[in-house]
Amino acid sequence: MKIVVAMSGGVDSSVAAALLAEQGHDVIGLSMQLYPSGPTAGAPGDERFGSCCTLDDLHDARRVASAIGFPHYIVNFERQFQETVVSNFVREYTSGRTPLPCAHCNSDLKFSTLLDRARGLGAEHVATGHYARVEQRADRRWILRRSADGDKDQSYFLFPLTQEQLARAMFPVGTLSKPQVRDEARRLGLRVADKPDSQEICFVPDGDYAAFVARRQPEVDRSGAIVDQGGRQLATHAGVHRFTVGQRKGLGVSAPTPLYVLRIDAETREVTVGPRQALEQTTLTASGVNWIAVNAPAEWLPVTAQIRHRHRPAAARVRALPNHRAELVFDVPQAAITPGQAVVLYDGDVVVGGGWID
Amino acid sequence: MDDARSATAALIGAEASELVFTSGGTESDNFAIRGIAEALEPTGRRHLITATIEHEAVLNTFKALARRGWKTTLLPVDHSGIVSPASLETAIADDTALVSVMHANNEIGTIQPVADLARIAKSRGALFHTDAVQTAGKIPVDVKSLGVDLLSLSAHKFYGPKGVGALWIRRGLRLIPVLTGGKHERSRRAGTENVAGIVGMGVAAQLARAKMSEEGPRLAALRDRLEDGVLRAVPGTVINGARSPRVPNTTNISFDRVEAESLLIALDLQGFAVSTGSACSSGTLEPSHVLKAMGFPPHRTQNSIRFSLGTGNTEDDVDRLIAVLPGIVEKLRSLTRTPVRA
Secondary structure, three states: OEEEEEOOOOHHHHHHHHHHHHOOOEEEEEEEEOOOOOOOOOOOOOOOOOOOOOHHHHHHHHHHHHHHOOOEEEEEOHHHHHHHHHHHHHHHHHOOOOOOHHHHHHHHHHOOHHHHHHHHOOOOEEEOOOOEEEEEOOOOOEEEEEOOOOOOOOHHHHOOOOHHHHHOEEOOOOOOOHHHHHHHHHHOOOOOOOOOOOOOOOOOOOOOHHHHHHHHOHHHOOOEEEEOOOOOEEEEEOOHHHOOOOOOOOOOOOOOOOOEEEEEEOOOOEEEEEOHHHHEEEEEEEEEEEEOOOOOOOOOEEEEEEOOOOOOOEEEEEEEEOOOEEEEEEEEEEEOOOOOOEEEEEEOOEEEEEEEEO | OHHHHHHHHHHOOOOHHHEEEEOOHHHHHHHHHHHHHHHHHHHOOOEEEEEOOOOHHHHHHHHHHHHOOOEEEEEOOOOOOOOOHHHHHHHOOOOEEEEEOOOEOOOOOEEOOHHHHHHHHHHOOOEEEEEOOOOEOOEOOOHHHHOOOEEEEEHHHHOOOOOOEEEEEOOOOOOOOOOOOOOHHHHOOOOOOOHHHHHHHHHHHHHHHHHHHHHHHHHHHHHHHHHHHHHHHOOOEEEOOOOOOEOOOEEEEEEOOOOHHHHHHHHHHOOOOOEOOOOOOOOOOOOOHHHHHOOOOHHHHOOEEEEEOOOOOOHHHHHHHHHHHHHHHHHHHHHOOOOOOO
């Protein structure tokens, strides 16, 4: 089978590609160049320098491909990356929400633009180094499952994939644990076997999201009020993009008990803070919901729901609303339900569906 | 090395003593432009002229000098991809130190009227440099009939080794070395000579010179076969720079509604090595500055592929390419999500 592997230059996608090649598949490695590379790229303070998919990473991918013996190409997706992932990131922070760019990159870039490129080359499948599993059920429906290694699981970032996208997706390392992947890399003699994992959002390697957003959307740098739940002003802040729901540090407010960000209103630029227990909520609604394992449920459906990458899924019931929306009620209140993040619904390790928290 | 120098000089009708071996075309261009700019600086000639379609080795050297205070002028081209002598007449001034216009363009192959341009430069007391990397070894190059003062060469463009080239400097012309150090190359280019590369360049020059009269027409016929075949077999294609005088081995074709990057990969997978724009950009895809300078719209500058033919290519290769191309293009067009259109 002819398969395009999206290669970041890291160990996971390198092993994914090498395993498929070892199984006898006709592998083509494609690495996406997502940021400009030039004389100043990578210089200190240069925001264009990424923590993943840099020129060095692309060269790592190329060397893995040449060591294993399959073709590898770099495709330039700078424009598409800006138009889909980066612009969404800036827009979300500007509207007082907390974006999840990796999920957009998966559904709007890897399994759309890159998949189109793959099909143009005669490959009907795109494989990545994600820790997740995709399977076709007896009723022909494609199912997304957590990876065998629950700790590394990345199914949370893959929830927007449609049936059509899942049918063309392959996750060769989804059945392995991270140590097993590194062992495979060593067995295959890959030079990236001990390369550290990437951590931060790749296009903001210094982790200063507020500065990144302000560089692209300078008008967001406008002060506003920090208020308590009664609407009493406690302090001023320098822009709503500096806050995320549940945040405790950096509020610039002294109080006898710790205060947390409860709400961000981009219109009035008001940031509401309150005590820990005020963060807890039982209900949420979500938009852009993608149902994977079931058709949109008209009746309440019991699930476990995950509201952040590192959130322990909690029991809840969910039902579909019109216009690809859904409402969800947790059995017990959850802290910091954050607009802009994803709520991903599970039945055991099967992804039932997911959506964007309103 | 003496033999290599003589053989390389013979390729361009020059004297062996006028050649300085370098690390390639880029260094030769840098040496010519920076060396003259610096040598003439005390005379007050601080104006430099080149063309919009030059190789980055020239364009970025001009940019670097512009940042350091030199006045620079870029001559435009029209759809033909040719620099007009009239535009040089207009641009040249009493303080023009150097005019640098390539002999043939690296992306579309158009041959520039270097002799005419050099005459204009000379009449105004300016020096003339030409980057002949694309022509030397492929078509006759004669420094005397071109009337230039400096000429850049690169060995690998005529099947010599990579990493070696030469700058021809008209006898008696003084320029400031870019690489300073020992007295190598008559004190014009310091550093231990790349002897293996230089010897290879000499042999390649000899072979290129011996085969040129046969190989030129053969490649031109192959090129025509390729162009005719592509235009006939693939709808929505157009040759860039077709009606202009060109080197025989290069053609540049735009494919409507096809991303050049995908076409390049699909062809590579089938065993055809082609390039988008200039092969020197590191695997990235930017619209060709040459096609942009020719005034073409995005669908032509972003969707173009350069096909280069060489000594190993046969009619069979061309026919195989024409056999697979329509299917590849059709498939890519059917899957392009955001096609670039006219």
